[in-house]
Structure formats: structure tokens, C-alpha cells
Amino acid sequence: MADSRHGVRQNAPALLTLAVAGFLAVTTEMLPVGLLPAIGDAFGVGDSVTGLLVTVFAVMVAVFAVPLTIATKRFARKRLILTTVVGYLISNLLIATAPSFAVVAAGRVVGGLAHALFFSVCIGYVPRLVEHRQVGRGLAVVAGGTTAGFVLGVPLSTALGSAIGWRNAFVTLAVVALIAVVLIVRLLPAVSGAAAGRRIEKPGARTDLGVVVTSNTLTFIGQYTLYTYISVVLLAAGAQESWIGPLLLLCGICGLFGLACVGRTIDRRPRTTVLTVLVLLAVTILAVGLSHQWLVLLVIAVALWNGLFGGVPSMYQSAAVRALTDAPEVAGAWINSTSNIGIALGALIGGSLLASDSATLHLACVGAAFVVAGLVVAVRGRRGFPG
Known part of the structure; x- marks a missing residue:
């Protein structure tokens, strides 16, 4: 092989x-x-x-x-x-x-x-x-x-x-x-697994991977604090129940477009891509909270937000693989695990906010705060997200 x-x-x-x-x-x-x-x-x-x-x-x-x-x-x-x-x-x-x-x-x-x-x-x-x-x-x-x-x-x-x-x-x-x-x-071509013997690990690789997976966890918590309850948010803004499926499909299509955009820049300008996406992701999550009383504006904000998130998984996968080049499967495992932890914690945090007054605004503010925390980790962890 x-x-x-x-x-x-x-x-x-x-x-x-x-x-x-x-x-x-x-x-x-x-x-x-x-x-x-x-x-x-x-x-x-x-x-x-x-x-x-x-x-x-x-x-x-x-x-x-x-x-x-x-x-x-x-x-x-x-x-x-x-x-x-x-x-x-x-x-x-x-x-x-x-x-x-x-x-x-x-x-x-x-x-x-x-x-x-x-x-x-x-x-x-x-x-x-x-x-x-x-x-x-x-x-x-x-x-x-x-x-x-x-x-x-x-x-x-x-x-x-x-x-x-x-x-x-x-x-x-x-x-x-x-x-x-x-x-x-x-x-699918056959490829070998890891070679026997001690791995040759570049200096600081584990720290770099830690930076990437920490930012990944925080960003996924922020995303799913709001996204888990997106149907509730849309219904509260006046959407009919029969609209939810098509609106979620629209979000997904926007996500595919966002993924295509990230795919074009992630190899040439990885750090710029990561920081730009996270800044805009936090802004659009806040926009969802601020527009929750006007359905048309809300749908536009939701579409932009999910379009930006479409490229986030591959963005973190790429950063993790670059951090741990000698063990890409282990890098992928950490991304897989922390993404699911983020999804679960986001759902729990969002669920605790649903009973509050102005629930959508609170969901958006907390979600954006977690994404900003992920951004801060990425900004400070320059080796994990190199230029």
C-alpha cells in the first residue's frame, strides 16, 4: 500500500x-x-x-x-x-x-x-x-x-x-x-496506517492542537446554543410550521456556499480565513438576536449566519491536521470529539435560556459570546492558526 x-x-x-x-x-x-x-x-x-x-x-x-x-x-x-x-x-x-x-x-x-x-x-x-x-x-x-x-x-x-x-x-x-x-x-485507494515505532512530533504540536480544539469546542458551543432551537426562534417570529423545513433547507444551501468560499482560501490564507469567519459568525449570530421581531430580517440574518458556519468544520479540521501532521487521524478524532461535546453543551445551555424573557436575544448573545471566546483563542494561538 x-x-x-x-x-x-x-x-x-x-x-x-x-x-x-x-x-x-x-x-x-x-x-x-x-x-x-x-x-x-x-x-x-x-x-x-x-x-x-x-x-x-x-x-x-x-x-x-x-x-x-x-x-x-x-x-x-x-x-x-x-x-x-x-x-x-x-x-x-x-x-x-x-x-x-x-x-x-x-x-x-x-x-x-x-x-x-x-x-x-x-x-x-x-x-x-x-x-x-x-x-x-x-x-x-x-x-x-x-x-x-x-x-x-x-x-x-x-x-x-x-x-x-x-x-x-x-x-x-x-x-x-x-x-x-x-x-x-x-x-478509494488503499493507504497504510501509522508506521510502527515512536512518532516524530514537531515541537509544540500538542499545544497547537490544544489551541485548535479549544477554539473548535467554544465555537460549536456558541453555534448550537442558538441553532439547536432555531425552529423555536423562527416560530416565535411568526413563521408558519410548514415553513420550517424549507427555511432549514435554505440554511443548508447557504452553508454549502460558505463551505465553497472557505475551500478556496483556507490553504492560501488559513489564519485570515479563520479569523474573518469567526468575526462574521459572531456578528451574524448577534444579528439574529437583534432582528428576532421582524421575520424577513430574521430569515436574512439566519441565512447569513448558517452560510458562514458552513465552512467552520473544514476550517478546524484543516488546522488540526496541520498542527499534528504526523497523526492526522488523531487530530481528526479530537475535532470529532470536541465538536460533539460542543453540540451537547450548546443544546444544554440554550435549553436553560428558553424560559427567559426575550429568549432569542439571550440565546444569540450567549452564542455570540462563546464564538468570540473561540476567536480570542485563535488570535492568541498564532502557532495553532498560522498565517
Whole structure:
């Protein structure tokens, strides 16, 4: 297995295959969100219990991403990524055929374990395929599938569940997993894992990675303090319930545009890109809070905010891989783990603010404050976010 690196264009089939797998991964994570009431009705359990299907998935990722990545660092990468995709296949089939709610929960545990390892391997695959100066662009291509999963995850789950039933929605996703397996076997080059022996680590690499993952955690907390409750914010501003799906789709499309913009600059001007995006992200989150009484202005602010966030995951992935060049999978594992920690904490913090007067403004102010904290870490951590 040779790690022969070429440009993004030459590796387009492999990178697009990873993008398809990323779409599968995120859609598997998000699919139950729109189906929780139907799943609960099928097994006679309440909303608070079915909500644990989302929580258990995130907890598995946060806890196991780093240890699983370290334990498998010398395994062949292609075989490992195939294993994770098969894990998604098994997870979705278990849920589709589950005779009890316990089996559904077990299926989510299997999916969470696959997810804990998938993004670490996926992020680490790119620098093994693409030459160093195009790593950020390669990660942006792969992140396109991830962003598409976020765009379509909840709307797709709701639409599929209504049209063909929640079990068949999971069957459909199992078919997508099977397609991803075929694409990986046929189009993804084999690359080796980490070499045996002591890693040669550049001075300060762990500190640099610490700066990146700290900023990543704070930014994700800020984003999900508000985004977790975006439906509540839109409804409170006068949006009809039937508008929520299309508005979330609009947010996702804006996110894809933001990802494309970051992909064009992240390799040439990494520090400028990071600082500019974080400043504008904080400003647009505040704009959401300030415009919450005027629906049209609110929708514009929400679209701009989510457009900016579209490039954030690949921005931090690229910075982490550059900080820990000799172990890109470990860098990816830390990004994967801290992103999920940020999502969970953001949801908890936002939930505690919902009962307050002017909840939208409070959500936005707290969310923007966390993003500013992430910006301060990035400004001070020049080595983690170099020019």
C-alpha cells in the first residue's frame, strides 16, 4: 500500500467517495430527529425517552472518538473506513427491523461507535491522498458530503417517515450505506496506517492542537446554543410550521456556499480565513438576536449566519491536521470529539435560556459570546492558526 499524494483534481473520485460516506454518516446521525414521535408511538414510549436516541449517539462519539482512533492507528485505512460504513449499515438495519425500543437503542449505540471512528479516519485519509498544500481544499470537498447530510438530514427524515414509514426510512439509508461500501471498494485507494515505532512530533504540536480544539469546542458551543432551537426562534417570529423545513433547507444551501468560499482560501490564507469567519459568525449570530421581531430580517440574518458556519468544520479540521501532521487521524478524532461535546453543551445551555424573557436575544448573545471566546483563542494561538 503506497501513500502516493496528488492534487485534488487527480483524486476527485476518491474524495467524492469520502464525501458520499460523509453524507451517509451525518444523515445516520440526524435521521431519527424528525422521526422521534413516530418511533415513540410505535413502542409506546414518551418523547423524553425517544430523545435519548439522539443523546446516546453523541455521547458515544464524544467518549470513544479519541481512544478508538489511537487503538486502531496502525490498521490499514481502507479496511477501517469500510468497517465503519458497515457499522452504519448494521445500525440502520437493526433499527429498521427492531422488535423493541431496546433494539433501536442498541442500533444507535452501534452507529455511535462507527461514527466515533469514521470521521477520524475520513479526515486523516485526505492528507494521505492529497499533497500538503491542497489538504484544506481536499477536506472542503469531503466536507461537502457532510454539509449535505446536515442540509437534508432532518427534512429527509421527516419526508421519508411521512411517505414510506419510519422503518422504511432506515432501510433506505441502509441501501445508501451499501452503495457507499461499493464505491469505497472500487474507487478509494488503499493507504497504510501509522508506521510502527515512536512518532516524530514537531515541537509544540500538542499545544497547537490544544489551541485548535479549544477554539473548535467554544465555537460549536456558541453555534448550537442558538441553532439547536432555531425552529423555536423562527416560530416565535411568526413563521408558519410548514415553513420550517424549507427555511432549514435554505440554511443548508447557504452553508454549502460558505463551505465553497472557505475551500478556496483556507490553504492560501488559513489564519485570515479563520479569523474573518469567526468575526462574521459572531456578528451574524448577534444579528439574529437583534432582528428576532421582524421575520424577513430574521430569515436574512439566519441565512447569513448558517452560510458562514458552513465552512467552520473544514476550517478546524484543516488546522488540526496541520498542527499534528504526523497523526492526522488523531487530530481528526479530537475535532470529532470536541465538536460533539460542543453540540451537547450548546443544546444544554440554550435549553436553560428558553424560559427567559426575550429568549432569542439571550440565546444569540450567549452564542455570540462563546464564538468570540473561540476567536480570542485563535488570535492568541498564532502557532495553532498560522498565517
